[in-house]
Amino acid sequence: MPLDLVFTNVRLVGREAPCDIAVAGGRIVAIEPRIAADAPTENLGGRLAVPGFVETHIHLDKSCILDRCTSREGTLAEAIAQVAAAKKDFTEDDVFARAARTLEKAILQGTTRMRTHVEVDPRIGLTSFRAIRRLKRDYAFAVDLDICVFPQEGLLNDPGTEELLVEACEQGADAIGGCPYTDTDPHGQIARIFAIAQSFDLDVDFHLDFDLDPSWTHLDEVCRATDRARWGGRVAIGHVTKLSAMPETARAAAAQRLADAGVALTVLPATDLFLMGRGHDHDVPRGVTPAHRLAEQGVTCSIATNNVLNPFTPFGDCSLVRIANLYANVAQLGRRAELEACLDMVTAAPAKLMNLADYGIAVGNPADLVVLEAVDPAQAIAELAVPLGGWKRGRRTFSRAPAVLHREPVAVG
Secondary structure (H helix, E strand, C coil): CCCCEEEEEEEECCCCCCEEEEEECCEEEEEECCCCCCCCEEECCCCEEECCEEEEEECHHHCCCHHHCCCCCCCHHHHHHHHHHHHCCCCHHHHHHHHHHHHHHHHHCCEEEEEEEEECECCCECHHHHHHHHHHHHCCCCCEEEEEEECCCCCCCCCCHHHHHHHHHHCCCCEEEECHHHCCCHHHHHHHHHHHHHHHCCEEEEEECCCCCCCCCCHHHHHHHHHHHCCCCCEEEEECHHHHHCCHHHHHHHHHHHHHHCEEEEECHHHHHHHCCCCCCCCCCCCCCCHHHHHHCCCCEEECCECCCECCECCCCCCHHHHHHHHHHHCCCCCHHHHHHHHHCCCHHHHHHCCCCCCCCCCCCECCEEEECCCCHHHHHHCCCCEEEEEECCEEEEECCCCCCCCCCCCCC
């Protein structure tokens, strides 16, 4: 088989020595210590390559709206209200333009797979969904985009929302989510979301337990619903900041329940740090659930971005390396194995959460590679390694030149 491209001098996670990777027809056909072939080559200079970062939880549709909102309290309730007000003026072209700006940032930061949550309700209808569906088509050359529709402002309390969710599923939504804490009957919302998921054979992804009161939780009900539906391995929950406020014994018990039910967890450090603990004037809680501890108990865990430049998170550059580094700082992780685990939570673990069967640098998989300015996984996280280039199905999608220090000549004599 004629080769289209050979990557040479590549370092891979879990492999001691550099290797070469051969590509044909957009797929990896060989990984060997040395590949001699009459084909174009890309010498990666002994740098680390990953199969692209996997973003499991982002909101493209409501990104980049800081200029339309006012944030005085910095609370979750205020953020929901501010975005709800701004959302009334969204148009399809407006959503597309803002989402494209954010998505391009993510691509340039090395993201090759993404799940974006998209709001559907009687105020916005399917406007945002249609815009993101266009985005999915137009940027397929660089990123595989998974659309998860969900009711940000409630389901049972918001007549007409369920019908719109079903319509979005009929039109090709990839997953369905929920926000049980926004309904007066949270368990009822959970049941309805699972019913829709089963009707359309979709994965489920909830915003859940987004506060610091450990005395009650909806986590158990999601696990029970997962068991009833036999949907283990197809359910994820995001935020779950309550777990950060639980004593270790209670948190360990919750982790075991998640692992047994096959419910994955996404932690969103930037948003959770920004919104949680607002009522404290000292000893302010971080509000970031220790994903690495749950992962040690068998829970599939990812770290993700959530919001970008809106009242939920008024910053962000879509770098999952930065988010993983932020998490390592907050969780006080510094040992090599811990930093490697942080890289795993923005690559392989989120790929498992999204059931991506063809993810990874392996023979037969799509030739998706992102080269980092690093030589090993721990360094990549510790030093916030810059993505220097990316390929999707063997085609280059972005490039960035390594930084060069221009020294001033030193006078002699």
